[in-house]
Amino acid sequence: MTVTAHTRYESGLPPLGNLVDGQWRLAGEGFDVRNKYTDELIAELPEAPAETVTEAVRVLDRAARAELLTPADRATVLRRTAELLEERREAFATLMIDEVGFTRSDVDGEIDRAVVTLGLCAEEATRLTGRTASFASSPGQHHRLGFTVRVPLGVVCAITPFNSPLNTVLHKIGPALAGGNAVVLKPSGQTPLTAALLCATLLDAGLPPSLLALLHGVDARVGELLLAEPDIAFYSFTGSTKVGRAIQRGAGLRRTQLELGSIASTIVCADADLDRAVPRIANAGFRKAGQVCTSVQRLYVARSIVDEVTERMVTAATAMPSGDPRDPSVRVGPMISESAATRVSDWLAEARHGGAQVRCGGGRNQSVVEPTVLVEAQSGMRVVDQEVFGPVLTILPFDELTEAIDGANDTPFGLAAGIFTQDIDQALRAARSLRFGTVHLNEPSSSRADSMPFGGVKESGHGHEGPAYAIREVTEERLVTLNPADPG
Incomplete structure (x- = not known):
């Protein structure tokens, strides 16, 4: 397809494509992004083809296993992203006013909170710890020592809504990156440009390109393709209860965090x-x-x-x-x-x-x-x-x-x-x-x-956002035991 941008927006738009291994791919059927107040065309973006989805997950899985960043490196990238977000405030504001319909007060609140979320994620990257385990209750094993460590799951898939295209995205990908995972982001097809600008900002802040993919789509097709990818270890979704049920079915034994409907x-x-x-x-x-x-x-x-x-x-x-x-x-x-x-x-x-x-x-x-x-x-x-x-x-x-x-x-x-x-x-x-x-x-x-645990019960879903809590959702606890020689 030919990716297009309306002339009024050309100079202020992020890259218009699907992001795989640092490259913005233009292949795919096009869909329109429109101003929510005037209905003016902002841009045309490509939906991710099936082969792009598969390639993106393969690159991410390989990168997740390579441990490309230390915890301190992850924190540095997230803090630098927060700095760049402040520097690019007006670019983000313009996009959200037009593609989401946010007022200026809504925009400023969204950006202010996103900066806080990035800072919290950076902190959690360097203080993720396990706990000690006791063997004293088992006869003959009281000399053993045990402790747990938190290790990344691998590839995390974040599927995000239109109504918080910056901060909710960061509540999913921030803890995932802080915990050492690779991330594939599928933003709402109604508000993809804010997500694209955020991904470009993360790369500019020093995130290795192979740790982040961005895949666009306007209906269930791309989501279904992502559910069919066996190398994705975790799905984080905010949206309707109907779609949440479909994601839970498709995920099978893989872990999920779902924030669903509400009254x-x-x-x-x-x-x-x-x-x-x-x-x-x-x-x-x-x-x-x-x-x-x-x-x-x-x-x-x-x-x-x-x-x-x-x-x-x-x-x-x-x-x-x-x-x-x-x-x-x-x-x-x-x-x-x-x-x-x-x-x-x-x-x-x-x-x-x-x-x-x-x-x-x-x-x-x-x-x-x-x-x-x-x-x-x-x-x-x-x-x-x-x-x-x-x-x-x-x-x-x-x-x-x-x-x-x-x-x-x-x-x-x-x-x-x-x-x-x-x-x-x-x-x-x-x-x-x-x-x-x-x-x-x-x-x-x-x-x-943004620091508090946030999640629902009943048909509002399960699991928690909030960086200190979400980072535990996207890591697994591994027990390590040590059995020293009996001093007696």
Whole structure:
């Protein structure tokens, strides 16, 4: 194919190809990357052919066995990548504003967090340790010594989503590289350019080219080819539960880390500090156009304060203008596609027809959906029972805390939840009873620090991100024993 770039973007685009052993390959059927607000063509990229996938994995497997970098070398590369990321902030920002639809505040948050993630990965590269093992309980073996070491798995495959095309990518490939693995990255076909610029930056920072491959694709084909490669030892995936199930089936006995679907809830008790709670909830519900797996979707509010919270949420939502993400005053940009925005609009129409009331927002202009606050919604409506993945927040009143906890738990998912209360007994009761991978006290469901363990339960997946935890996912523990001569 002939790889093309729109003239407006030519000077600022990363290499437009699949990356194998340091070479950018142009072979493959082309697909378009478009501006998510204007629908303007940014570039055409090649999907990775089957032979490119096979070659990439073969190169990576050979490099992984060669131990090309010491732990200190890995840390140096990751720190240098963080420095280059700061130097190239505007290039990354331009790409994410256009190919993802991020506003400037979304972009700055993504880049700031990515720098932190790289620093954390660099630290973990040099302090990955095992533990000692005891033989004292076995008669006649008390003189033996034992310890474990962590060793890399080999080739790690990272399959990443559109809604965090920089930091989520780094949460997968950063720990993998820090642990001594080689990595093949398959980014979202909707946001491949940010991933390409990141890969180019890693190479510029000194990463040996044979340790990193980038393979593009817009549908399941490239992912299926990667699942069929026996030399891949580990799969890390963020996306839908449906695709996660397919990856788990295809991986077989190989290890996986899966971050899947979510319906995130936050609870506001009668004694909550609303000056603190409401701004955090509004940001957590509407940033990145609500396209975050932990975005507040269900907001359970004590009935005694539901009117006040509703009015405050409406005020907060209307103070977040939506529209062109290049406009610095805009807080809520477009969704990833017009079809995604149309789906949300259809769900809102269905909810209205069923008796729900839109207190603010609800409008759609092509791919932009206004921040929306719903009341009077009921179980059975898709805005309540399915993952909206858009800027829609539904307020649900409760009388007893048990009612809110049971409601939040009543989904197949369990990624993150939040509760606002000044009562320590209520807080601990919620922490024990909410079946989620993370329960935030006096923070909303979408409240993540990059150093913390992050992962779900139930159909939200298994395994953890967070560099100190992810690096253990992508390494294996090996026991070494020593049996000295009996001194007696």
